[in-house]
Amino acid sequence: MSRIVLITGGQRSGKSEQAEALALSLSAHPVYMATAHVWDDEFRKRVEKHQQRRGAQWTNIEEERWLSRHDMTGRVVLVDCITLWLTNFLTDGQTTEQILQDAKDEFDRLTAQDATFIFVTNEIGSGGVSENALQRRFTDLQGWMNQYVASRADEVILMVSGIAVKIK
Template sequence: MKRVIVITGGQRSGKSSYAEKLALSLSPNPVYMATSRIWDEEFRLRVVKHQERRGPEWTNIEEEKTLSRHNLTGRVVLVDCVTLWCTNYFFDLNANVDLALQKLKQEFDSFTQQEAIFIFVTNEIGSGAVSENNIQRRFTDLQGWMNQYIASKADQVYLMVSGIPVLIKQ
């Protein structure tokens, strides 16, 4: 039963909507694990829009960092999203990319040891121009390396392009 699926793409490419539809096709009562912190009012409104899209069939869990503390054996689990999960470690560890990457990999491995179907949503933030900001470049490195790590462990990887899922690994 254990399976890891990754859905990646750019901002507003349809990642979350596709992931939600996929989760519902695999289970009548999937788990939605939200990793975001509320940084400001605009972001809070984004979170509200995501929440309103989901119905009562979802089990909602808000978990900023320690995903593995939740026993989700036998469930379909949508983690949205890896980028925000990485952000939490990055800032809590004072932008120490090496330490954040180590902690994220350990947590990913611990979390995905459970017998469950995991759907990870992530962003391809490194697909654009190189930032002039040092912190942003360091975070982009962390995000890219974590995406590579998760994708290497995944059974399937989809790239979302203009709302269209393109299977890139099976």
């Protein structure tokens, strides 16, 4: 039976560090599933900082889209992060509703595996409303996906200034 933990919060709130610590407390050899597409040098440096923080005990998988194609049975899996994962769906020209359904279906296929999943996501909708139509569309998509994951999660943790607040 799978277990799902969602860790959410703002940028630089300590989400990834909290998720990594939780994964290591549950397994000596957890899986780190990175969903990011590296767009530029600045982002590459962010990815490198994350990689340097993790040691050899991690199994690293880079998967931008089809998370469920990896057999995670019996493992502790940190998926970092839902936000970057969703951006990888935006290039297909699909409607927001189609992207959301595809993401939900893929999430369900992944979490149907008997494993412990720790998902990291961002609360990007906590600020004001963007003037940019694509940003508004993505904020809606992210919010709906976060709600979906949270509704299926066994535990939800909100990170605020490096402090973990259990909300479910």
